[in-house]
Amino acid sequence: MASIYHLVILFSLLLLSHFSCVASTRKLTALAEQHPLVLKYHNGQLLNGNVTVNLVWYGKFSPIQRSIVVDFLKSLSSAKTPPPSVSSWWQTTEAYKGGPRSVVAGNQVLDENYSLGKSLKTPQVISLASKAGIKNNAVNVVLTSSDVVVDGFCMSRCGTHGAGRSKESKFAFAWVGNSESQCPGQCAWPFHQPIYGPQTPPLVAPNGDVGVDGMIINLATVLAGTVTNPFNNGYYQGPSDAPLEAVSACPGKFGKGAYPGYPGEVLVDKTTGASYNANGVNGRKYLLPAMWDPKTSTCKTLV
Numbered sequence: 025m026a027s028i029y030h031l032v033i034l035f036s037l038l039l040l041s042h043f044s045c046v047a048s049t050r051k052l053t054a055l056a057e058q059h060p061l062v063l064k065y066h067n068g069q070l071l072n073g074n075v076t077v078n079l080v081w082y083g084k085f086s087p088i089q090r091s092i093v094v095d096f097l098k099s100l101s102s103a104k105t106p107p108p109s110v111s112s113w114w115q116t117t118e119a120y121k122g123g124p125r126s127v128v129a130g131n132q133v134l135d136e137n138y139s140l141g142k143s144l145k146t147p148q149v150i151s152l153a154s155k156a157g158i159k160n161n162a163v164n165v166v167l168t169s170s171d172v173v174v175d176g177f178c179m180s181r182c183g184t185h186g187a188g189r190s191k192e193s194k195f196a197f198a199w200v201g202n203s204e205s206q207c208p209g210q211c212a213w214p215f216h217q218p219i220y221g222p223q224t225p226p227l228v229a230p231n232g233d234v235g236v237d238g239m240i241i242n243l244a245t246v247l248a249g250t251v252t253n254p255f256n257n258g259y260y261q262g263p264s265d266a267p268l269e270a271v272s273a274c275p276g277k278f279g280k281g282a283y284p285g286y287p288g289e290v291l292v293d294k295t296t297g298a299s300y301n302a303n304g305v306n307g308r309k310y311l312l313p314a315m316w317d318p319k320t321s322t323c324k325t326l327v
Contacts, residue, residue: 060321061261061273065121068257071161071196072122075251076130078156082144083169084136085202092231092308093167096240099304100127100247108291108326110302110310113244117270119318120252120259127247131156143173150188153197163196163250165243170202170235178207183242185250196254198246204235212238214278214287214299214311221285227299230309237311244312245271259318270316274323277314282325287311290327301326 077097081090099110118124133155140148153164163185168174176184183200203211209219215229215237229237249269252259260267278301279288290301293309300309314323 061316061323062321063259063261063269063273063316063318065259066257068253069255070120070122070258071163071251071254072125073161074126074128076128076159076162077247078130078132078162078164080133080135080152080156080164080166081169082135082140082152082166083138083142083172085167085169089233089236090132092233092236093239093243094129094132095304095306095308096243096310097127097129099302099308099310102305105303105305108302110304110312113302113312113315113326114248116315116317116324117248117251120270125251130162138172142171144168145175146184149174149184149199150186150197153188153199154190154195158190158192158195160193163198163247163254165246166197166199167239167243168199168201170205172201173206174199174201177201178203178210182211182238183246185246185254187255194255196250198243198250200239200242200246202235202239204233204238208234208238211242218285224285227287227290227311228297230293230296230298230300230311232296232298240310241313248315271313273316274314277323277325278311279325279327282314288325288327 096110099105100114102111105111140152149166152166156164182203183198185198187194188197208216212234214227215234216226217223231237248271252270253267256264260269261273262268276282276284277288279290282288290299290311292299298309300311302310302312304310312326314325317324
């Protein structure tokens with residue numbers, strides 16, 4: 025199967041922190057943020073309307089872990105959750121051309137026996153993604169368990185998205201890995217102390233699972249990037265082979281007052297002490313990253 029893809033490089037949100045350890049650097053960052061951030065639209069196809077998200081679970085995930093992710097997908101288009109909600113976060117994508125966009129949870133494929141082994145290259149990820157079926161206006165997401173090594177994982181990325189090609193047509197795919205046992209300081213921050221920068225106490229994960237709660241942050245990132253730049257000619261800034269997209273252009277921001285190494289002011293559950301900024305279905309809580317808002321040309325947070 026011939027495939028065409030590009031990578032969304034999800035650099036560690038903390039790799040930037042050592043650049044702002046002093047107040048003077050923080051001031052320079054603030055000055056830089058005064059200039060509008062602009063993601064250029066490159067006149068390509070976007071995903072809009074009802075977007076189906078299919079999941080391929082590769083490796084061992086517990087039923088609880090799977091429910092955390094599925095509830096997140098269902099929350100993206102739910103009107104029944106109190107503010108601040110996951111759906112209000114997703115509504116920012118409506119400001120991009122072609123909106124609104126509603127997410128529909130689609131097929132789920134379980135591959136618990138590691139059919140391609142525990143070390144994967146990108147072409148193998150795309151092959152796994154195709155197992156969920158090839159349909160228009162859909163995203164096939166491969167989720168790898170904590171014992172699976174994926175090319176580039178923890179070194180330059182926490183997930184990817186791009187385009188694969190079958191005999192019939194091209195399709196959008198994404199991948200996110202569980203970093204809990206490999207690089208939680210890079211891909212599950214702020215629920216784990218960072219590899220670099222100030223070693224501030226980590227936040228308590230809202231669903232009690234550092235790896236999966238970290239996956240939600242990265243899944244949110246690649247989904248927003250996929251619908252607004254599915255085939256490398258949508259919204260992005262910078263070079264096409266390493267684009268800054270809807271969420272990846274706003275690294276490390278989860279609440280008001282965020283700066284590199286500090287996620288910002290977020291909400292705290294009085295019972296569990298967990299940090300979150302978005303309510304989901306079934307009483308779920310999630311921590312979601314800032315998204316670039318085309319209306320204001322700024323990185324928008326929920327709180």
